Amino acid sequence: MRPPPFPKPAHPEEALVLQRALAGKVRLVGSLEGVRRIAALDASHKQGRPLVAVALLYDLEKGPLHVATAFLPEEALFPYVPGLLSFREAPAYLEALAALPEAPEALLVDGQGVAHPRGLGIASHLGVHLDLPSVGVAKRLLYGRPEAPLPEEKGAAVRLLAPDGRPLGYVYRSRTGVKPLYVSPGHRVGLEEALRFVRRLPTRFRLPEPLRLAHLEAGRALKALD
DNA sequence: GCGACAG
DNA sequence: ATCTTGTCGC
Known part of the structure; x- marks a missing residue:
């Protein structure tokens, strides 16, 4: 796939302006019901070393x-600033995606979708940039609060709400006895549809x-650098 | 002023 | 993101 160029802001203030504009393009409607081939995105990084970005093409029936x-x-790299992660990592992901033998139908990204202070987590940003459906799965919370306590059982989920009460995504227990994940739609997929897909x-x-x-x-590739 | 703060 | 040993539990 040949991604459009990804502009690099000169500073955080400029990134904020860009981010607010792009957030207006996010569309939270759509289903991933028929999707079979996706690209999973994750990065690894160590101070003083290059950032490693991985795009893994995955077929839901065949596997990796x-x-x-x-x-x-x-x-x-753009500096890491909470809330501006996409400006740092997205360029690397776009390069990795361009190296795949075929374009994915949707993106599964390590990070937030719309569960973000300005509604544009890295999953949303990439989805809008590439005009692809995307879902964000984060290991920690950035923005929002759980609507209720999360049950212990595998598969349990409670909504993640913005300060104004608007639903942003879900806190999701992928397995019994593990810490929850934070699932939110990125682009071109509905709230419930995003959770349904991850499930x-x-x-x-x-x-x-x-x-x-x-x-x-990503961890392997980083370790292989030294 | 005091926390919170994806990767 | 990474830096890190032991330790609890299946």
Whole structure:
């Protein structure tokens, strides 16, 4: 796939302006019912080392099909600022996605979708940029609060609400006895549809398999640098 | 002023 | 994101 160029803001203030504009393009409607091939995105990074981004092409019936890796030197990276993560990692993901043998039907991203202070987590940003359906799965909360206590049983989910009460996504227990995940739609998918999709992904441990495999690969690639 | 704060 | 040993539990 040939992604459009991804502009790099000169500073956080500029990123904020861009972010607010792009947030207006997010569309939270659509189902991933018929989707079969997705790309799982995860990154790994160590100070002073290049950022490693992995795009793993995954077929929901066949399993993992291909792994593409991209490296971006520290000097080329936008600084990490909570709420502006996409400006740092998205360029690397776009490069990895471009190296896949075929374009995915949807993206599964390690990070937030619309459960973000300005409604544009990295999953949403990438979805809008590539005009692809996307879902965000984060390991920690950035924005919002659980509507109620999360039950212990595998598969349990409670809504994540914005301060004004608007639903943003879900706190989701992927397995019994593990810490929850934060699932939110990125782009071109509904709130409930995003959760429904994540629930049907094979999940042996805490993370859905596509993301877990991408994470393992990113860790390997980083370690292989030294 | 005091926390909170994806990766 | 990474830095890190032991330890609890299936």
